Amino acid sequence: MEIPKLLNTEISDVAATSLLTLYCHALESQSKDTILDDPLAVEITDKLNPELSQSDNKFYQSLAKGKVEKKLVVHIAMRAKRYDDYVRNFLERSHHGIVVNIGCGLDPRFHRIDNGKVIFYDLDFPEVIAVKKKLLPETDRYRFIPSSVLNYEWMEAITQLNPDSLLFLAEGVLMYLQEEEVKSLVLKLQSTFPGCELIAEFFKAAWLKQPLQGIMNRKLQRDLHLGNDATFKFGIRDSKDLEGWNPGIEFLDDWFYLDEPENKLGLLRVLKDIPFFRKIQWTARYKLN
Numbered sequence: 001m002e003i004p005k006l007l008n009t010e011i012s013d014v015a016a017t018s019l020l021t022l023y024c025h026a027l028e029s030q031s032k033d034t035i036l037d038d039p040l041a042v043e044i045t046d047k048l049n050p051e052l053s054q055s056d057n058k059f060y061q062s063l064a065k066g067k068v069e070k071k072l073v074v075h076i077a078m079r080a081k082r083y084d085d086y087v088r089n090f091l092e093r094s095h096h097g098i099v100v101n102i103g104c105g106l107d108p109r110f111h112r113i114d115n116g117k118v119i120f121y122d123l124d125f126p127e128v129i130a131v132k133k134k135l136l137p138e139t140d141r142y143r144f145i146p147s148s149v150l151n152y153e154w155m156e157a158i159t160q161l162n163p164d165s166l167l168f169l170a171e172g173v174l175m176y177l178q179e180e181e182v183k184s185l186v187l188k189l190q191s192t193f194p195g196c197e198l199i200a201e202f203f204k205a206a207w208l209k210q211p212l213q214g215i216m217n218r219k220l221q222r223d224l225h226l227g228n229d230a231t232f233k234f235g236i237r238d239s240k241d242l243e244g245w246n247p248g249i250e251f252l253d254d255w256f257y258l259d260e261p262e263n264k265l266g267l268l269r270v271l272k273d274i275p276f277f278r279k280i281q282w283t284a285r286y287k288l289n
């Protein structure tokens, strides 16, 4: 199959998922009683639309037409808002806070949360950062790291700053990695940046087994038209699982989007009382001591 291009850059199936979240942010921003107000996401999608609509890639075409399932748009916008709030809260607690957004995609989060002081790193595959650079300028405080998160050399740039408070975000990313990769990454963050905070989204391990996995893959590939490599590979049973990976990994709290009193969730809110549905994909916060 032909590798899709974006602004003349070839991007992989996993990297292309960054378009889905960006379009969800833009679509929600333009809706009534918006959950997430992100004019920059709208501006970026306006720039990408002509290229996506002319592509013969079905996923690109449906994005350009704004055809994304409403409940997915709401979920992704709620998630982005929640992560923005996590960052704001971290910045209020720290005077010289540094944030690293792992698997940032095309999300312009820095511009939503900038407090005039934060140093904010956007990390993603070189191809995603190449596209992002054409859309958003780097500055002294908004920096790009074009690297796989698994190539640990990227950590050197952060170590050199000798940060006293550091927050790592991994929103919608870890599920695309293998379990050994996630474990190794978390342990490497812990040993390199003791005392840092990690906020990451997790997928329920039970959904990685058949028949649930089949349902999930059909959703990703047939309904959303994502490429074949954009599949979930990593999951956990419970937020506390990570504490068993190494002493010093401390679970702080977690967040389930169905628990939010958000009217746009509609009938989905009924599912919050059924643990099996409430906990398919959720976010947890850790201190890595």
Ligand SMILES: C[S@@+](CC[C@H](N)C(=O)[O-])C[C@H]1O[C@@H](n2cnc3c(N)ncnc32)[C@H](O)[C@@H]1O
Pocket: 014, 015, 016, 017, 018, 021, 022, 102, 103, 104, 105, 106, 107, 123, 124, 125, 128, 147, 148, 149, 150, 170, 171, 172, 173, 176, 177
């Ligand atoms: C679903 S998108 C989420 C983007 C963004 N965090 C958001 O929520 O809008 C997943 C992102 O993870 C990135 N990603 C996946 N594996 C990665 C890796 N090994 N290193 C760096 N980025 C990765 C992809 O390129 C993609 O941009």
